[in-house]
Amino acid sequence: xxxxxxDHTYRIPGATGDWEIVVGLEVHAQVKSKxxxxxGAATEFGAEPNTQVSLVDVAMPGMLPVINEMCVAQAVRxxxxxxxxxxxxxRFDRKNYFYPDLPQGYQISQFKHPIVGEGEIECERDDGSxxxxxxxxxxxxxxxxxxxxxxxxxxxxxxxxxxxxxxxxIVSRPHVRSPGDAAAYVxxxxxxxxxxxxxxxxxxxxxxxxxxxxxxxxxxxxxxFMETGSFEHLGTRCEIKNVNSLRFIQQxxxxxxxxxxxxxxxxxxxxxxxxxxxxxxxxxxxxxxxxEAHDYRYFPDPDLLPLxxxxxxxxxxxxxxxxxxxxxxxxxxEQLGLSEYDASxxxxxxxxxxxxxxVLAGGADAKLVANWVNxxxxxxxxxxxxxxxxxxxxxxxxxxxxxxxxxxSISGKIGKQVFEIVWEExxxxxxxxxxxxxxxxxxxxxxEKVVDELIAANPEQAAQVKDKPKTMGWFVGQVMxxxxxxxxxxxxxxxxxKKLLG
Amino acid sequence: MTDFxxxxxxxxxxxxxxxxxxxxxxxxxxxxxxxxxxxxxNAFTVIDGARAVDMARASDARRAKGEAGVLDGAPIAIKDxxxxxxxxxxxxxxxxxxxxxxxxxxxxxxxxxxxxxFFAKTxxxxxxxxxxxxxxxxxPVINPWRAEGSDENLVPGGSSGGxxxxxxxxxxxxxxxxxxxxxxxxxxxxxxxxxxxPTYGRCSRWGVVAFASSLDHPGPFAKTVKDSALLTxxxxxxxxxxxxxxxxxxxxxxxxxxxxVKGLKIGVPKEYRMDGMPGEIxxxxxxxxxxxxxxxxxxxxxxxxxxxxxxxxxxxxxxxEASSNLARYDGMRYGARVxxxxxxxxxxxxxxxxxxKEVQRRILIGTYVLSxxxxxxxxxxxxxxxxxxxxxxxxxxxxVDAILTPTTPSAAFGIGSKAKADPIEMYLNDIFTVTAxxxxxxxxxxxxxxxxxxxxxxxxxxxxxxxEATMFTVAGAIEDAAGFKAKPKRWW
Numbered sequence: 001x002x003x004x005x006x007d008h009t010y011r012i013p014g015a016t017g018d019w020e021i022v023v024g025l026e027v028h029a030q031v032k033s034k035x036x037x038x039x040g041a042a043t044e045f046g047a048e049p050n051t052q053v054s055l056v057d058v059a060m061p062g063m064l065p066v067i068n069e070m071c072v073a074q075a076v077r078x079x080x081x082x083x084x085x086x087x088x089x090x091r092f093d094r095k096n097y098f099y100p101d102l103p104q105g106y107q108i109s110q111f112k113h114p115i116v117g118e119g120e121i122e123c124e125r126d127d128g129s130x131x132x133x134x135x136x137x138x139x140x141x142x143x144x145x146x147x148x149x150x151x152x153x154x155x156x157x158x159x160x161x162x163x164x165x166x167x168x169x170i171v172s173r174p175h176v177r178s179p180g181d182a183a184a185y186v187x188x189x190x191x192x193x194x195x196x197x198x199x200x201x202x203x204x205x206x207x208x209x210x211x212x213x214x215x216x217x218x219x220x221x222x223x224x225f226m227e228t229g230s231f232e233h234l235g236t237r238c239e240i241k242n243v244n245s246l247r248f249i250q251q252x253x254x255x256x257x258x259x260x261x262x263x264x265x266x267x268x269x270x271x272x273x274x275x276x277x278x279x280x281x282x283x284x285x286x287x288x289x290x291x292e293a294h295d296y297r298y299f300p301d302p303d304l305l306p307l308x309x310x311x312x313x314x315x316x317x318x319x320x321x322x323x324x325x326x327x328x329x330x331x332x333x334e335q336l337g338l339s340e341y342d343a344s345x346x347x348x349x350x351x352x353x354x355x356x357x358x359v360l361a362g363g364a365d366a367k368l369v370a371n372w373v374n375x376x377x378x379x380x381x382x383x384x385x386x387x388x389x390x391x392x393x394x395x396x397x398x399x400x401x402x403x404x405x406x407x408x409s410i411s412g413k414i415g416k417q418v419f420e421i422v423w424e425e426x427x428x429x430x431x432x433x434x435x436x437x438x439x440x441x442x443x444x445x446x447x448e449k450v451v452d453e454l455i456a457a458n459p460e461q462a463a464q465v466k467d468k469p470k471t472m473g474w475f476v477g478q479v480m481x482x483x484x485x486x487x488x489x490x491x492x493x494x495x496x497x498k499k500l501l502g
Numbered sequence: 503m504t505d506f507x508x509x510x511x512x513x514x515x516x517x518x519x520x521x522x523x524x525x526x527x528x529x530x531x532x533x534x535x536x537x538x539x540x541x542x543x544n545a546f547t548v549i550d551g552a553r554a555v556d557m558a559r560a561s562d563a564r565r566a567k568g569e570a571g572v573l574d575g576a577p578i579a580i581k582d583x584x585x586x587x588x589x590x591x592x593x594x595x596x597x598x599x600x601x602x603x604x605x606x607x608x609x610x611x612x613x614x615x616x617x618x619x620f621f622a623k624t625x626x627x628x629x630x631x632x633x634x635x636x637x638x639x640x641x642p643v644i645n646p647w648r649a650e651g652s653d654e655n656l657v658p659g660g661s662s663g664g665x666x667x668x669x670x671x672x673x674x675x676x677x678x679x680x681x682x683x684x685x686x687x688x689x690x691x692x693x694x695x696x697x698x699x700p701t702y703g704r705c706s707r708w709g710v711v712a713f714a715s716s717l718d719h720p721g722p723f724a725k726t727v728k729d730s731a732l733l734t735x736x737x738x739x740x741x742x743x744x745x746x747x748x749x750x751x752x753x754x755x756x757x758x759x760x761x762x763v764k765g766l767k768i769g770v771p772k773e774y775r776m777d778g779m780p781g782e783i784x785x786x787x788x789x790x791x792x793x794x795x796x797x798x799x800x801x802x803x804x805x806x807x808x809x810x811x812x813x814x815x816x817x818x819x820x821x822x823e824a825s826s827n828l829a830r831y832d833g834m835r836y837g838a839r840v841x842x843x844x845x846x847x848x849x850x851x852x853x854x855x856x857x858x859k860e861v862q863r864r865i866l867i868g869t870y871v872l873s874x875x876x877x878x879x880x881x882x883x884x885x886x887x888x889x890x891x892x893x894x895x896x897x898x899x900x901x902v903d904a905i906l907t908p909t910t911p912s913a914a915f916g917i918g919s920k921a922k923a924d925p926i927e928m929y930l931n932d933i934f935t936v937t938a939x940x941x942x943x944x945x946x947x948x949x950x951x952x953x954x955x956x957x958x959x960x961x962x963x964x965x966x967x968x969x970e971a972t973m974f975t976v977a978g979a980i981e982d983a984a985g986f987k988a989k990p991k992r993w994w
Contacts, residue, residue, distance in 0.1 A: 055605060059830040061598065062585050062607060062709040064744050094826050096872070098849055105829020158834075297872035299881060302715035302823055304745050 008129065010178030011219070014261050019216045021257045022225075022234050023182050024174035025249075026211040027189055028167045029199040030143070031074045037142050037166035038065030038108060045205050049159035057164040059103035064303050067092075071166040072307065074198040075115050075140050076317050078168055081196045081324055082135050084119025086314050090139075091306045095296045101145035101158050109141035109169075111298040115307065122326050123188040125180065128344055133185050134173035143167050162206075168199070174213065174234070177222070179250035179257075186210055186246055187348075191325050194350045203244050210249055212240045214256045216264070235260065236270040240277050240284050252277040256284050328353055336366035345374050351388045352378075355395050362399025364406040372402050376419055392423050400429035409433060410440050413485055442488040444495060450482050451475070451495050465500040472496055506531050507672025508989075511576055511729035514675050518565060518575045525565070525575030525619060529558035532577040532621050535673045542994035543644045545658075545667040546622045547582045548590055554621035561617050573736055574617025579668045579677035582623045583630055584610050584720070585709040589620075593711040594638035595628045597831045597838050597856025607709025608741045609678060609720045616736045621674075624664030628858045629828065630680055630713040633688055633931035635663025636921045637860045645693060645914050646671040646990040649955035653993070656914040656957070659689030659931075662723070666693040669723050670990060676733045677723040682713050683816055684910075684935025686721050687947035691909035691960030694949045694988060695723050696730040696977070699935075701967045702942030703748035704734070706741030712827040714820040715746075717939045727948060727978045731755040734970065750968070758971040759978040764798030766976065769902035773809035774934055776911060782953045783908045790906055790950055790961045793983030794976065804902060806894045809937060811887045816936040817929060818871050818884035824861075825868025831856060863925065888940050895941045899966040904976045907934050909947040909960035934962060944970045948977045949986040958988065 011018040036043055039056035056063045079086050091113040094106040116138035124130050145163035149156050170189065176182045190208055193199035200207040215235035217225075225233040238260070240252045255277075260270050274293070275284040323331070325347045332343035346356045356373050360366060377398060381391060393401075401422065405415045410433055418429050418438065433439055441447065454475060455462045465472050479492045504523055506514065517523055533551040540546055554577065561575040585591050585603035592598040606614075614620065627637040634657035635643040645658040645667060658667040662679030666689035669677045679686040681699035690697025698721045705720035712718060722733035735755050741747040770791055775784070791801045833839030833852030840855045842848035857865070871880035898905060911933055920928050938945035944967070947960035961980055965973040 058835055060603065060605070060836070061591070061593070061601070061711040061830070062603075062707070064708050066743060066745050096826050096829060098829065098832060100832075100834050100845070103830060103835060105832060106826050295874045297826070297869065297874075297877075299822060299826070299872050299877070302746075303712075 008125070008131070008178065008181070010180070012216075012257060012261060015265050018219055019257070019261050020219055020222060021177065021253065022174045022215050022217060022222055022237075023176035023253060024213040024237075025172045025176065025182060025185065026213070027170045027172075027186060028209045028211070029078075029170060029189075029193055029201070030207040031071045031140075031166035031168055032197060032199055033068060033070045033074060033166055035068050035070070036164040037068055037071050037140065039164050041164065043165050047161055049157070049161060052161040053163065057103065057160055059105070065108060065301070067304065067307065068166065071140060072115070072309075073313075073317055074166075075138060075168055076309065076314055077196050077321065078170075078193065078198045079116030079119065079138055080318055080321055081192050081198070082116070082119040082121055082138065082170070084135055084138065085117035086309070087113065087115055087117055088309045088311070088314075089113060089306060090115040092140075092301045092304045093298045094301045095298055097294050097296060099144070099147075100156065101147045101160070101163065103145070103160065103163060107142050107144065108301055108304070110139035113306075114139035121185075121188060121192060123181070123184045124344060124348070125184050128340065131181060133175045136171040136173050138168050138170045141167050141169055174225075179253040182212065182253055183246040183250050186249060188325075191348060191350065195322055195324050197322075203246070206244065208244075210243050212243055212249060212252060213237045214240065214253055214260070215270070216257050216260045235264075236272050238270065238272065238284075239274050241274055241287060243277050248277060248279050251282050252284055255282055259284065325350075325353070332366075336370075338366060338370050342370040342374055345378070346370060349388070355388055355391070358395030359399045359402060362396075362403050364399065364402040368406060369402055372398060376416065380423065392426070393419065397422050397429055404429065404433055408440060408442060408488065410438055411485065411489055414438050414440065417485075438486060440488050441483055441486050442491050444491055447479065447483070447487055447491050447495050450479055450487075451492075451499055454478055454482070455499060462500055469501070472500060475500065507535065509675065510725045511573075511675040511732065512726065514576055515573070519570070525558035525561040526555055528575060529554040529577055529619050529621060532673060535671075536622050536668065539668075539671050539673055539994050543646060543667050543671060544641055545624055545643050545664040545671070545673070546579075547592065547594060547625050547640055547664070548623040550589060550621060553589070554619055557614070557619040561619060564617065571615065571617030572732065573613065576618050576675045577621045578613055578618045578733075579622050579624050579665050579674040580610055580620060581662050581665050581678050581680060582626050583680050583711045584678055585711070586610055586620060586623065589623060591623070591711070592639070593629045594626045594640060595856065595858070595861065596639045597853070598711075599639075599838050601837050603709070605709055608706035608739065608743065609710065609737045612737055612739055613678070618676075618736075622668070624662070624668055624677060626664055627661035627685075628861050629711065629824070630661040630682055630685055630718075631824070631860050631864055632660040633684070633928050634915070634917075634921060635660035635667075635689070636917065637858050638664075639858065642917050643667050644917070644994075646992075646994060647693060647914060647957055648990070648993065649957055652955070655917045657692070657917055659692035659910075659914065661685040663689050665723050666690060666695060666697075669693070669695055669725065671994065672989070675725070676729060678737070679721055679723055680710060680713070681719045681721055681935075681939065682717045682820060683939050684932040686719075686723065687909050687935050687945060687960070687962060688931055690723055690947040691949070691958065692914040694958030694986065694990070695725060696727055696946065696948055696981075697721070697723050697960075698730045698734050698946040699938060699944065700734050700738060700970055701748065701944045703746050704738040704752070704944075704970070706739065706744040706747050708741055708743040714823040715827060716823060717816070717820055719939065727974060727981045728756060728759045730946065730977075731759050731974045748968070753971055755970055755974050758974040761975045761978070762798060763794055763976055763979045766799045766904065766972065767902040768794050768799050768801045768976065769804035769898055769905045770801060771804050771806040771809065771898070771905060771907060773806050774907045776933065779908075779911050780953070783911065783959060786951050786959050786961065787906070787908050790980055793980060794906065797979045797983065799976075799979070801906075802902060804898050804905070806898060806937070808887065808890045808894045812891055812937045812940055813929060813933055815884040815887040815891070816932070816940060817867070818880050819888065819940075821864040821868030822872050822881050823868070825865045825872065828857075828861070828865055860925070891937055892941045895937075895943055895966070903965065903972050905964040906976075907962045907964070909934060909962040913953045913955070913957035913959055938964050943967050944973050946973055946977055948980045948984070950980060950984045951986065952988055956988075958986075
């Protein structure tokens with residue numbers, strides 16, 4: 001669903017002509033909460049195995065689940081952030097299957113009645129173009145524990161710390177049309193979740209994982225699907241389970257699409273199945289076929305009452321909803337006068353946006369601040385591979401630097417020097433400027449004195465300027481050099497013009 | 503020395519208060535009686551004399567300080583489905599052999615908080631699945647009652663058969679049970695006791711090994727209606743750890759016992775008149791109605807048209823929930839485990855060895871009715887029937903204050919006489935009791951008389967949800983009129 005006229009259609013050439021791909025994603029986002037979905041056990045990452053486990057999580061006889069209201073609020077908050085329908089009535093079902101890391105023998109999930117219904121999000125590609133992905137539903141469910149197979153060749157160990165942790169499963173419509181768009185979708189979703197503070201979004205810690213559904217079709221088929229809503233126009237899909245990085249999502253889709261095309265062009269047909277992506281080899285392999293698929297025997301969990309949300313509960317959460325990236329971006333452009341590019345870069349990440357706004361609070365011009373944050377700061381952070389949360393220059397300090405540029409106390413060039421000092425040594429930028437004598441000289445008398453000396457010492461060059469105005473730059477450089485860069489460049493220009501051209 | 507076995511709960515509490523005997527004396531006598539009866543009745547899975555005496559000693563100390571609770575010093579037997587901290591809790595199943603919970607069920611905690619003394623866990627049908635207590639892994643429990651002139655061993659009913667047998671034998675002064683389809687009321691009827699299934703949610707299920715979550719009701723056995731009201735009152739509470747626990751206050755139900763039934767409307771549902779039901783039961787039922795009429799109540803005929811669908815719906819819903827609830831017994835974290843070749847083999851061997859035949863049958867039925875392609879035809883349809891049964895009761899209670907029915911279609915039967923037959927025949931025992939589980943409404947059984955062979959029979963009183971008070975009032979009136987004083991002749 002392109003929002004602009006550029007053709008972003010992703011095509012894979014085949015022996016029978018071009019192919020297109022259709023992708024839908026099920027993202028599992030770990031709810032940010034102190035306690036698990038149905039037990040009081042803690043959820044902190046990295047604890048010793050089996051130390052964050054309650055009697056409920058280990059499924060002792062007679063133990064019962066009690067819903068954690070915080071997790072419900074987080075799901076509602078997320079639903080509102082995804083512009084989605086919040087269902088006042090939802091219900092938990094049991095998904096039954098046996099596995100050692102699933103102590104109850106069933107996962108409590110929401111099958112028939114999810115807490116959040118249809119919504120949509122606007123995603124952004126690397127080139128700044130945008131597209132919309134429909135959200136089918138969001139539901140709450142328990143995570144399973146972790147089976148560890150590589151500690152012992154003859155045994156499997158189970159860590160139940162994750163068992164019972166709340167997840168939001170966010171199911172997209174099959175609106176994603178390229179590997180890059182899939183990554184952009186997950187990235188946008190992650191940004192929104194982090195803005196909402198409902199999920200940490202750290203894929204390395206398993207806080208965000210995606211099941212990726214991929215099918216291929218001939219050009220025109222997808223449009224028919226969109227018109228009719230009938231899946232018969234699309235190819236048979238395969239689901240790639242549990243992909244845990246943006247790069248792997250793209251790789252897995254690329255590999256899987258090509259695999260399907262090769263099979264079809266060889267006269268074969270695609271079997272609907274669940275596959276796994278092997279990050280080491282970059283290939284997907286079959287995990288289980290449709291025939292081997294579990295019969296999960298979903299039924300309403302009789303230990304839990306249906307979840308019925310009061311209007312006021314939803315309204316309260318809505319009232320406290322933070323500004324989301326798309327709204328912030330719009331505001332940066334419309335109210336602060338930033339360029340689309342600057343606004344996009346600054347809002348793509350909540351920490352960046354927070355940093356920018358903290359610098360802005362120092363009172364300097366938004367464009368100047370954006371320039372400094374986007375170029376100087378991000379450039380330097382990238383070079384050192386540091387996240388913004390670990391920036392050696394704090395927002396306060398940067399505000400101090402930019403503020404002094406804005407009020408003419410220092411030049412941009414000196415600003416960079418001060419930035420470097422703060423980065424390396426820390427300190428208050430105003431004090432640094434003061435103590436190191438970096439304050440810009442705007443005193444015209446002082447500048448005139450230097451200019452006069454220079455003209456006197458270089459009469460020939462001075463005479464040339466009238467014919468070749470560009471040569472004035474040499475004088476600017478010499479004045480700056482003589483004044484250790486502290487001269488106000490505007491004043492220098494004005495005085496030189498007056499003396500040399502005037 | 504006092505003959506404790508003849509005393510009711512109210513009697514022993516009065517005796518303790520009057521210092522006729524101490525809690526320690528009572529506990530010691532209770533433990534001795536339990537140990538003496540165990541070879542014959544097989545009612546207990548655990549008898550813990552040391553703990554009983556410790557708790558009794560603490561009780562005596564509280565009473566001496568004037569801090570006695572409402573059950574202080576009274577020994578109460580606990581069905582093996584309730585977790586008692588540090589005491590083996592197995593649900594009478596091999597799969598939980600040796601399992602010792604590190605936690606205390608909310609219901610038993612309420613009992614201990616009121617001063618009750620733990621002395622034993624009682625046997626039951628495995629995972630509460632059965633109506634005869636013949637499926638326990640420790641063998642059948644024997645009913646202290648025998649037909650006149652016969653020495654045939656009879657079942658105490660089930661699934662809470664151990665609690666019923668122990669109390670009927672005069673060994674305890676109250677006992678806990680759980681009632682999923684009649685597992686308190688049916689054994690109460692078979693052993694001449696009062697058995698109460700309160701409204702769903704009155705007694706917390708936390709710490710009670712689950713059979714069918716939406717149908718499981720903890721409740722008490724008692725010798726008298728007043729005792730049963732007192733026990734229900736103590737066992738009931740709002741428990742935040744059970745999401746289905748009723749959040750309201752627990753009324754004073756003891757006060758409801760002895761109130762007049764004058765002006766109450768009692769419904770007699772015609773659908774409970776079954777083909778092949780012994781005439782004695784029919785007669786007793788009419789007698790019950792007559793007693794209430796004589797006491798000033800108005801008795802009217804009512805109709806509960808969905809009754810005949812209750813048992814089939816029950817045998818879909820209960821196994822469906824059980825198949826999922828029992829999935830946790832997989833040999834991975836606690837309980838029995840039989841090592842196999844691989845994971846699946848270990849699961850299969852563990853569960854094949856750990857679960858008895860009836861439990862396996864119900865897990866299979868439950869798995870079947872929930873599976874793709876059958877869910878709508880069985881489980882979903884059963885839920886619709888459940889809704890209809892609830893509506894039956896709602897209609898009836900718009901018209902009457904209480905419903906009177908027989909508790910069971912027969913008196914206690916012989917050990918083995920039904921266990922080997924078609925399981926359906928055993929399931930039919932619950933025909934009059936399951937409806938109240940399906941609807942979640944309170945129901946209780948009161949001993950009302952003896953059949954021709956001298957075996958006890960019970961009448962059932964059902965009221966609308968949360969109206970246990972009226973139920974206890976009506977049951978009290980039946981108790982008064984019936985004057986049921988019979989006790990099993992001691993043979994054990």
